[in-house]
Each structure stands twice: as structure tokens, then as C-alpha cells.
Amino acid sequence: MQVEDLKKVFRTQNFGRVSKITAVEGVSFTIQRGETLGLIGESGSGKTTVGRMIVKLLNPSSGHIKLDGHDVTHLNEKAFKPFRKRFQIVFQDPYSSLNPRMTVLQLLSRPLSVFGIEKDRKKQRMKVIEVLHDVGLHEEHLNRYPHEFSGGQRQRVAVARALMTKPEFIVLDEPTSALDVSVQAQILNLLRQLKAAHNLTYLFISHDLGVIHYMCDRVLVMYMGEIVESAPTEELFTSPAHPYTRFLMESIPDPDPELTNEIDYVNKVKALQSTYGCNFLSRCDRALPNCFDRHPELVKLSSNHLVRCHNPLKEASVWKRDG
Amino acid sequence: MVGFWIIVAFIFTALFAPWIAPYDPSEQDLLASLEGPSVAHPMGVDFFGRDILSRVIWGTRVSLTIALMAVAISAIVGALLGSLAGFYGGILDEVIMRIMDVFLAIPSILLAIAIVAALGPRTSNLVFAVSLSTIPEFARIARSAVLVERSKEYIEAARAIGESRLSMLFRYALPNSLIPMVVQASLRMATAILSVSGLGFLGLGVQPPTPEWGTDLSLARTYLEIAPHAGIFPGIAIFLSVIGFNFLGDGLNEALNPRLKDR
Amino acid sequence: MSSVSAKVLEIKDLQVRFDTEDGVVKAVEDVNLDLFSGEMLGVVGETGCGKSVTLQSVLRLLPTPPTRITRGQILFHGENLLDVSEERMNEIRGGKIAMIFQEPMTSLNPVFTIGEQMRDVIEQHRRVGKRKANSIAIRALIEVGLEDAEVVLSKYPHELSGGQRQRVMIAMALSCQPEILIADEPTTALDVSIQAQILAIIKHLRQTHNMSVLLVTHNLGVVAQTCDRVAVMYAGYVVEKGEKFGVLKAPLHPYTRGLLESIPRSRKVRELRSIPGSVPNLIDPPEGCRFHPRCSFATEVCKREVPILEEAKPGHFVACHHWRRLGY
Numbered sequence: 001m002q003v004e005d006l007k008k009v010f011r012t013q014n015f016g017r018v019s020k021i022t023a024v025e026g027v028s029f030t031i032q033r034g035e036t037l038g039l040i041g042e043s044g045s046g047k048t049t050v051g052r053m054i055v056k057l058l059n060p061s062s063g064h065i066k067l068d069g070h071d072v073t074h075l076n077e078k079a080f081k082p083f084r085k086r087f088q089i090v091f092q093d094p095y096s097s098l099n100p101r102m103t104v105l106q107l108l109s110r111p112l113s114v115f116g117i118e119k120d121r122k123k124q125r126m127k128v129i130e131v132l133h134d135v136g137l138h139e140e141h142l143n144r145y146p147h148e149f150s151g152g153q154r155q156r157v158a159v160a161r162a163l164m165t166k167p168e169f170i171v172l173d174e175p176t177s178a179l180d181v182s183v184q185a186q187i188l189n190l191l192r193q194l195k196a197a198h199n200l201t202y203l204f205i206s207h208d209l210g211v212i213h214y215m216c217d218r219v220l221v222m223y224m225g226e227i228v229e230s231a232p233t234e235e236l237f238t239s240p241a242h243p244y245t246r247f248l249m250e251s252i253p254d255p256d257p258e259l260t261n262e263i264d265y266v267n268k269v270k271a272l273q274s275t276y277g278c279n280f281l282s283r284c285d286r287a288l289p290n291c292f293d294r295h296p297e298l299v300k301l302s303s304n305h306l307v308r309c310h311n312p313l314k315e316a317s318v319w320k321r322d323g
Numbered sequence: 324m325v326g327f328w329i330i331v332a333f334i335f336t337a338l339f340a341p342w343i344a345p346y347d348p349s350e351q352d353l354l355a356s357l358e359g360p361s362v363a364h365p366m367g368v369d370f371f372g373r374d375i376l377s378r379v380i381w382g383t384r385v386s387l388t389i390a391l392m393a394v395a396i397s398a399i400v401g402a403l404l405g406s407l408a409g410f411y412g413g414i415l416d417e418v419i420m421r422i423m424d425v426f427l428a429i430p431s432i433l434l435a436i437a438i439v440a441a442l443g444p445r446t447s448n449l450v451f452a453v454s455l456s457t458i459p460e461f462a463r464i465a466r467s468a469v470l471v472e473r474s475k476e477y478i479e480a481a482r483a484i485g486e487s488r489l490s491m492l493f494r495y496a497l498p499n500s501l502i503p504m505v506v507q508a509s510l511r512m513a514t515a516i517l518s519v520s521g522l523g524f525l526g527l528g529v530q531p532p533t534p535e536w537g538t539d540l541s542l543a544r545t546y547l548e549i550a551p552h553a554g555i556f557p558g559i560a561i562f563l564s565v566i567g568f569n570f571l572g573d574g575l576n577e578a579l580n581p582r583l584k585d586r
Numbered sequence: 587m588s589s590v591s592a593k594v595l596e597i598k599d600l601q602v603r604f605d606t607e608d609g610v611v612k613a614v615e616d617v618n619l620d621l622f623s624g625e626m627l628g629v630v631g632e633t634g635c636g637k638s639v640t641l642q643s644v645l646r647l648l649p650t651p652p653t654r655i656t657r658g659q660i661l662f663h664g665e666n667l668l669d670v671s672e673e674r675m676n677e678i679r680g681g682k683i684a685m686i687f688q689e690p691m692t693s694l695n696p697v698f699t700i701g702e703q704m705r706d707v708i709e710q711h712r713r714v715g716k717r718k719a720n721s722i723a724i725r726a727l728i729e730v731g732l733e734d735a736e737v738v739l740s741k742y743p744h745e746l747s748g749g750q751r752q753r754v755m756i757a758m759a760l761s762c763q764p765e766i767l768i769a770d771e772p773t774t775a776l777d778v779s780i781q782a783q784i785l786a787i788i789k790h791l792r793q794t795h796n797m798s799v800l801l802v803t804h805n806l807g808v809v810a811q812t813c814d815r816v817a818v819m820y821a822g823y824v825v826e827k828g829e830k831f832g833v834l835k836a837p838l839h840p841y842t843r844g845l846l847e848s849i850p851r852s853r854k855v856r857e858l859r860s861i862p863g864s865v866p867n868l869i870d871p872p873e874g875c876r877f878h879p880r881c882s883f884a885t886e887v888c889k890r891e892v893p894i895l896e897e898a899k900p901g902h903f904v905a906c907h908h909w910r911r912l913g914y
Contacts, residue, residue: 042777057479077487084485096476101498110494111484150864151633161484180632181804185848185860207778210850214858251782253807255849257830260811 001031001054001087001169001201006063008049023049025225027063033168036195036202038216038233040209040248045222051171051205055089056080067169085115088162092174094154098146104157105142108132111164127164134197135160136190152183156190163194169201176211188215209252213237218304221245224279227298231305241301241312243284278310286311326509326570333564337383344377349532357550367552370542375553378534379560385535386564389446390515393453398508400454401461406500408462409469410492420466423459431456431514432521439527449528453518457511464507468500502579509572513565520561536561593661594765594798595621595644595683600658602639605651609869613639615822617658618895621766626792626799628813628830630806632845634865635819637802641770643668644800645679662766681711684759688771690751694743701739704758711762726757729794730787749780753787760791767792768800773808785812806849810834818842821866821876824895828902838904840881875907883908 008024024046031037041047052058054065056072064073067083075083091097098107108128112118118127129139135156146154155175162170172191176184188211195202204215212219212233219236221229221244229242240246277292278284284291290310298306352372360367366375408419426434431453438452472478473496481491522528523537531538536557543554602614614636621627629637642648644660644667660667662683667675679685687693695703701723708719720739727735730753743751752772759767769788773781789812792799801813809816810830817827818839826839837843844861863880866872875893878884885908893905 042779052479055483057482081485084483089480089483091476091480093476097480099477099481099495099499101495110481110486114485114490152864158480161480165484180865181806181845182632182848182861183864185850185858186862188850189858189860208850214850248778251779253782253785253805253811254851255806255810255834255846256851257810257834 001068002064002066003030003050003054004028004064004066006050006053006065007061008046008053008058009061022225024053024060027222027225027227029220029227029230031169031201031203033201034199035217036204036215038212038219039203039205039222040207040212040219041222042207042248044224046225047205047222048173050222051089051173051203054203055084055087055171057089081115085117085165086167087169087171088165088167089171089173090155090158090162090175093178094151094158095146095178097158098154098161100146103143103145104128104132104137107146107157108161108164111161115165117165128160131160131163134163134194136186150183151179152186155179155183155187159187159190159194163198166198167200169203171203171205173205174207175204177206177208184211191215209237209249221248226279226308227306228280228308229306230298235305239313241305241307241314242280242309243286243311243313244280246313247283278308280309286313326567326572326574329563329567330571333383333387333567336380337387344374344380346374346377349373349534357546357553359550359552366556367550369539369553370546370550373534375539375556378539379536379556381534382536382539382557382560383564385529385533386516386519386561389449389453389519389529390512392450393515393518394457394508394511396450397454397457397511398461398504401458401463402465402497402504404458405462405465406469406492406497409466410473410488410496416466419462423462426456427459429456431518435518435522436525436527439522444527444530446529449519449522452522453515456518457515460511461504461507464503465500468503469496472496472499505579506572506576509568509575513568513572516561516564516568592623593620594623594663595619595800596659596661597640597644598659598661600640600643600660601656602636602643602648603654603656605654606869611868612871613822613868614643616892616894617819617822617824619817619824619827621798621800623798624792624796625814626789626801626812628809628816629800629802629819630804630809630816631819632804632865634821634868636822637819638770640819641685641768641800641802644768645683645685646675647685677711680707680759680764681762682764683766683768684762684764685768685770686752686755686759686772688774690748690755690775691743693755694751696743699740699742700746700754704739704754704761707758708761722761723757726761727754729760729791730754730757731783732757748776749784752776752780752784756784756787756791760795760797763795764797766798766800768802770802771804772801774803774805781808788812806834806845818845821871822868823876823892823905824903825877825906826902826904827895828899832899832902838898838902838909839906840883840908841877844880875905883911 006024006027007022010021010023012019012021027050039047039050049058053060060073064071066072067087072080072083105125105128108131109124112124112127118124128142132138132141137153137156137160146157149157176187179187192215194200204212206212216233218232220227221242223244229236229240229245236245240249276295278296281287281291288311296308296310298308301307301312350373352368354372356368356372357370358364358368364374364376366379369375369378404419408416434456435452438455439448442448478491478495481495519528520537520540523535524541526541528537529535539557540554543550543557547554597617597619600614600617604611604613617636617640619627619629629640631637639648643655646667655668658668662678667678704723705716705719708714708722709716712722714722723739724735727738732738732750732753738754746754773784776784785808788799791797803809813830815828816830816833817824818833818841819825820841826833826837826842833842834846837846847859848861850858861880866876872879874890875888878888881888887907893907895903895905898904898909
């Protein structure tokens with residue numbers, strides 16, 4: 001899949017005043033078949049918007065999306081339908097992404113009916129059961145409604161639904177963020193397993209570095225609508241180049257009490273969107289005069305490591321160890 | 324629950340009227356005219372010598388049937404219009420809702436009077452008149468319910484598996500919007516009964532000799548001082564049925580709404 | 587650190603039940619927790635473990651039907667908070683024991699400005715006039731890092747960001763100089779970067795104000811980085827508690843161990859081991875040790891008897907029949 005210069009501007013109306021918010025600005029990347037690309041960022045980074053645009057749940061304001069070589073950016077719903085079969089999505093909230101009035105059987109049979117994959121009721125049921133087993137659920141769950149399940153189980157149903165059409169690619173939008181830690185581990189392992197078994201390609205969106213590290217081959221770091229760093233996972237974690245990436249890593253509390261990270265809490269400055277310079281200016285401690293005037297472009301640090309910064313980091317590991 | 328049982332009682336009465344009513348409601352016993360409640364006539368007799376109890380019982384049929392038909396029609400039409408407006412939005416939404424606003428601006432009783440006066444007091448016209456003023460209410464409810472559902476994630480998920488917009492509306496959004504509709508239906512039954520009775524009272528409703536609470540009330544008005552029972556009992560019937568539906572509506576609201584709130 | 591200090595809060599044998607349509611929810615079973623002066627105690631657990639219920643019971647915030655506190659005492663300097671009058675509770679709430687919640691948007695009244703809300707609280711608890719209350723409010727806001735305090739006071743909650751609102755909450759809590767600060771998932775709804783700042787603020791203020799903090803969260807990382815002692819809860823019970831280094835580096839309870847192993851670290855990546863099964867239904871929980879259906883060490887005795895908290899090492903308590911087998 002290829003995404004070129006994607007941009008999304010939202011118009012909001014507040015008592016007659018129309019304001020524009022640029023959620024995504026000039027995002028480009030490719031995803032190779034079989035890899036898991038991670039998209040990490042906090043709220044407002046635009047990562048969810050990108051995820052939605054790729055499966056055309058939102059239409060980009062400008063830019064191109066190419067799925068398997070085909071430019072799908074301007075296709076209408078009907079023309080895009082065959083792609084939907086192959087490019088699926090799993091949402092974050094297992095409580096609201098399933099229709100509360102449909103049983104598991106109905107929920108999972110719909111994709112089969114809609115895409116005309118299988119119309120016969122009996123055969124549909126069989127296919128549904130097969131996929132249910134794949135995600136670790138059982139036949140007895142078929143006639144239950146979503147509210148009868150736990151969060152983890154609902155998410156399994158959501159994954160099953162995405163699998164019904166035998167897709168090649170799945171966008172996973174924070175699939176475990178709403179789940180308990182122990183359940184999260186189960187779902188992550190399940191996703192890895194399914195990827196291997198069904199030859200899938202993933203776009204994994206999250207704000208959790210640990211999860212990204214566990215699941216992804218390559219990572220894109222987003223900040224205020226732009227990609228600020230792109231690198232293979234290991235490299236990103238051992239030598240992050242962008243100050244924001246380092247900032248993220250330092251901010252995440254590690255469950256190991258021996259590893260501390262000092263944070264200057266007196267960080268009072270609000271994040272402002274500067275017109276000319278770098279977006280990260282207000283929180284950056286490495287700012288050069290250049291950072292105020294020119295918006296940094298993505299620069300290659302090595303063949304597969306890109307960073308959007310005038311003064312990227314060069315040192316390795318950011319963690320301090322006590323003793 | 325109270326409401327539920329009251330309504331059940333009324334429905335029962337309506338269904339089994341021919342067997343429960345002690346007299347034929349049109350049967351006149353002029354000698355007994357305007358007699359108060361007695362063993363022979365537990366609710367008394369009206370001006371024309373007709374047994375009030377029987378008239379009240381048969382009246383249940385009339386009121387309930389008309390109200391039911393009116394509410395059913397307006398619910399279906401209103402729901403359709405409202406959900407289309409809510410789901411598709413844009414110009415369709417504007418057009419439909421402005422039309423609804425027009426009807427809402429006109430007091431329902433006036434609208435009903437106008438229609439019946441223009442078209443004549445046939446039952447079908449009554450149903451039409453009462454339903455017309457109720458349609459906007461349902462449209463509103465349906466529209467807001469659908470609006471709420473529309474922004475929920477499972478609708479997006481439906482898009483992702485390729486559902487058409489119409490399908491999303493009918494298969495996903497609408498079923499989840501039913502609860503406020505059901506509650507509203509019960510409450511509207513109360514209003515409808517009031518409208519029917521109101522029209523009857525004004526002489527525009529069901530025509531005599533058909534027993535109807537409103538018309539009977541109107542008849543009794545003249546003689547209220549000497550024969551209050553002739554007015555009291557139909558009045559109580561109206562009162563109880565309206566309260567019954569209101570309670571039922573409230574009860575339904577309580578019972579059905581929190582249930583859908585997930586953990 | 588804790589052995590010499592006084593206990594400011596003691597939760598003893600707490601048992602809380604909820605009456606619902608589907609049955610009685612045995613939310614909190616037999617909780618014993620101590621908070622020492624000047625320390626930060628982290629209470630950690632997943633959904634349904636009872637941590638929030640325990641916290642809210644301290645300030646008697648749960649409506650009493652359908653909640654029933656069926657057993658236990660909550661001693662604040664010897665006074666049993668479950669017994670005192672509502673008047674006394676109102677003095678304590680905010681004045682001696684302050685609480686901040688997860689969603690600052692819903693904790694702040696949207697129709698009043700920050701200034702109005704803060705002054706209201708300060709005037710009530712510290713019995714000062716409006717002007718003094720205002721200056722106290724300003725000082726508190728500056729302390730939590732909101733330098734343009736005057737401006738903030740004039741704003742409405744929706745005009746501030748999530749992080750700022752949480753800072754306001756903390757400032758409000760502090761302005762009355764409480765002895766104990768209870769924080770119920772204060773950073774869960776916030777971005778990671780803001781989370782770090784808020785936690786640092788709490789930590790710093792704890793020192794400068796000599797407060798004790800009871801922090802409830804599901805995030806073990808937060809606890810590891812900010813707290814002194816940890817209590818791990820599961821399905822209504824405290825299953826392990828002690829100094830954080832002990833509990834988190836050498837856990838003795840299978841659940842704690844499982845939890846730590848199932849967290850994906852950004853540092854070292856290894857196979858994520860998940861705990862099989864899911865959190866039990868609290869209306870009909872398992873007999874004996876509530877963790878036994880998911881525990882790989884469970885034996886017959888686990889199915890019958892509820893394990894009690896015993897001191898495995900000095901200051902390190904665990905409620906498990908087989909903790910010795912896990913031994914380090």
C-alpha cells in the first residue's frame with residue numbers, strides 16, 4: 001500500500017464561526033506485504049485519522065491512496081467495495097464497535113452476505129464457526145449478544161468480523177487500549193498468531209510504546225498531523241532521532257522500579273502550532289535558530305531511518321539506570 | 324407496572340365489550356332518564372336513558388381503536404421521515420424537518436378541528452386528523468435517536484464491511500432507536516385519546532349514537548348540575564386511560580433505557 | 587521509611603457489597619490497607635478488582651443503597667470514618683482528605699469558572715474570606731505549574747485542556763492542605779506526555795506539603811515510578827502488598843507475576859505471557875481463592891480456602907497458599 005502526501009482538514013462550526021483544523025498534513029508512507037507497520041502518536045497526532053482514511057471511512061482533503069497499485073482515492077463507494085473485502089479494520093472500543101442488537105452469528109454473517117461470499121445460511125454458519133475458533137471463541141457464543149461478553153471477548157469478535165472476508169490487510173486502531181493489561185496480552189498474541197496463519201499485513205496504531213515494540217517491524221511516529229520519524233523498530237528504540245520520540249520514551253513509566261526517568265514537571269508551555277518553524281518548538285530543548293524559521297522536512301539519516309528535525313539526536317539509548 | 328395493568332384492563336374491556344356490557348349502549352329507557360347510580364345501572368343513566376356503564380365500556384373500543392390506529396400510522400410515517408432525515412442529513416434533513424416544524428407550530432387540536440371540519444367527521448378522517456399532529460413528534464424522536472446512533476462506532480464498522488447506507492439505517496441504526504419510539508408511542512396514545520375525546524366533546528368526533536367518552540361528556544354538560552354522574556364517569560374513563568398510558572410510558576422508559584447502558 | 591512513621595489511614599477488614607437486579611455483587615471482600623504518613627501507596631489492579639470501590643468508601647462517596655458496607659473500619663487518626671456523622675464527613679472531605687478523579691471534565695462544574703469553584707472550596711474549608719481565598723487559589727495554581735493563574739481562574743472548565751484541568755483538580759485538592767490525597771486513576775484519561783507531568787507534580791507536592799498519597803491505577807508502570815509501596819488487588823481482595831521493589835521485582839503472588847509478564851515493555855522484548863481466562867464475575871465468584879481458575883499453581887486447597895495475607899518477608903505480604911513455591 002502506498003500513501004502519498006495525505007492531508008485531511010476538518011471544518012468545524014462553532015456558533016457560525018467556521019474553523020479549520022488540519023488533522024493530517026502531508027503524510028506519505030508505504031507498507032510492504034507481510035509487514036506490521038506501527039503508527040504511534042498521542043491524541044491530536046492524526047494517527048486515527050490516517051487509519052480511517054486508508055480504509056476510506058474518511059475521505060482525504062488531498063493526497064493519494066494506492067492499494068495494491070490501484071489509486072483508490074477518488075473511487076465512490078460502489079467502486080471501492082471490492083477493496084473493502086481485502087482491506088479491513090478493527091476499532092479501539094469493543095463496546096461500541098459491535099451492533100448491540102445483533103448476535104455474534106448475525107454480526108459475523110453480515111460480511112459474508114454483503115460481499116456475496118456465501119449466501120447459504122448453513123454454509124455461512126459453518127464459516128462463522130471456523131473463524132470463531134480462529135479467534136479463540138466457541139460455537140456456544142453464536143447466539144449471544146455483545147453485552148454478554150467481556151471486553152476481551154468482544155474484541156475477539158471484532159477481529160473475527162474483520163477476518164470473515166479473508167482480507168490481506170487489517171488496520172488495527174488501538175485494538176487493546178480499552179482492555180485490561182492481562183487481556184491485552186492475550187489479544188496481542190492472538191493477532192500475531194493470526195498474522196502468521198493468514199498471511200496478513202497490519203497497520204498497528206497505538207499510543208503505547210511497549211505494544212508497538214512488541215508488535216511492529218517498522219514504526220512511524222506522528223506529531224501534530226505529521227510524520228516526525230520513521231525507522232525499523234529496533235533502531236527506533238535504541239537510537240531515536242527525533243526529540244519527540246525521546247520525549248515519549250522518557251514519559252512512559254516502566255514497570256521496573258529500578259529504571260527511572262527524570263521528568264521536568266515544570267514544563268508549562270502549551271503546544272502551539274507555529275506557522276513557520278517546527279511544530280515541536282515549544283517543547284524542544286534542542287531548538288536551533290533554524291527551527292524558528294523553517295519547517296523541517298523529512299530527512300534520511302540512513303537508508304531506512306527518516307526524521308523531520310533540524311537537530312536530530314545522535315546518541316543511543318535514552319534510559320538511565322540506577323546503579 | 325401500575326400503568327401496565329390499567330391499560331390491560333382497558334384493552335380487556337375493549338375487546339370483550341359485547342360480553343361485559345350489561346346493556347346495549349344504544350338502548351334507550353327513557354323512563355329512567357338521568358337516574359343516578361343504582362344496582363341496575365352502576366354508573367347511572369344518561370339523558371336518553373342509556374346505561375352509562377355500557378356506554379363507557381363500548382366507548383373504550385372507540386377511543387382505543389382510533390387512538391391506536393392514529394398512533395400506529397404516525398409512528399410509522401414519523402419514524403420513516405425522521406430516520407431518513409437523521410441518517411442522510413443535509414438537504415433532506417432540512418426539508419423534512421422544516422415541514423415537521425410547520426405542523427408542530429399549529430396546535431394539534433386546531434389542526435384536528437380544521438381537518439374534520441373540512442372533511443367530515445368520519446372515523447377515517449378522525450384517525451387522519453389525530454395522526455397528522457403526532458407525526459412530527461415521532462419524526463423528531465426518530466431523528467434524534469438515529470443521530471445518536473449514527474455517530475457510534477458500530478455504524479462505522481458496518482461501513483467498513485461494505486454495508487449500503489440504506490442497509491445501515493434499517494439494519495443497524497433503526498433497531499437501536501426503537502426504545503425511545505416505544506416510550507413515545509405509549510405517551511402519544513394518551514394524547515391521542517385526549518384528542519379524540521376533545522373532538523368528541525366539540526361535536527366533531529365520533530357521531531352519535533356511537534358511544535364515545537368525549538361526546539358523552541358533551542351531552543352530559545347541559546345536565547351536569549342535576550346529573551353529575553353522566554359526566555363524571557366518562558370523565559374518569561378518559562382520566563384513567565390517559566394516566567394509564569402515561570405511567571406505562573414512564574415505566575417503559577425506566578425499564579428499557581438504563582438496560583442498554585453498558586459497563 | 588514506613589516503619590517509624592505514623593499510620594494516617596487504616597482500612598481494616600473492609601467488605602462492600604452492591605445490591606443489583608442480577609444479584610449481590612461482592613465487590614470488596616476483606617481489604618486491609620495502611621497508609622503511613624508522608625508515603626505514596628499505589629493500589630493496582632484490573633477491572634473489577636475493587637480498587638475504586640475501596641477508595642470511594644474512604645470518603646463515603648458511594649450511595650448507600652445499593653451499596654452496603656457490610657464489615658470493616660476505616661480509621662483516620664483513630665476515628666472510624668464509617669461511623670462519623672455526615673457533618674464531620676463534610677469537614678473531612680476536601681479539608682483533611684482530598685480526592686481527585688479520572689475525568690476532570692466531569693469533576694468540575696461546567697457552569698462555574700475555575701475561580702468560583704476554587705474559592706468556594708477554600709472558603710469553606712479554611713474559613714477565610716474571599717480575597718484570602720483568591721490568593722490561596724492563585725498560589726495553588728502556580729504550584730501545579732499553571733503560571734498564568736489569574737487567567738486560569740477566570741476560565742471555564744471547557745476552555746482548558748485535559749492536562750490543565752487535572753492540574754486544577756490537584757490545585758483544588760491542595761489548596762485546603764489535606765493530610766491525605768486520594769487519586770483515582772488521575773492520569774488514565776490523559777496523554778502519555780501529560781501523564782508524566784501530572785505524576786511528577788503529585789510526587790513533588792507530596793514532599794513539599796508532607797502529604798500522604800493513595801494512588802489507584804491499573805498501570806503498573808505508574809506505580810513503579812512514583813509510589814513507595816504497592817498493593818495489588820484482584821477480584822475484591824488484596825493479594826499482595828509491600829515495598830515496591832519487593833513486589834515488582836520479586837513478586838510472590840502468581841497474579842502479580844502474571845501481570846508483570848503480560849506487560850509489553852519498550853525496553854526488553856520477549857514473548858508476552860498472558861494470564862489465561864478472564865476476571866471473574868463478582869456476583870458468583872469462584873470459591874476459595876478467587877484467582878484459582880486462572881492459576882497454574884492451584885491445588886485443592888486453593889479451591890476451598892481463601893488465602894489470608896501473611897508476611898512472607900518483612901513488610902512484604904502475600905495472600906497465596908503456595909507463595910513459597912514461587913520463591914526467589
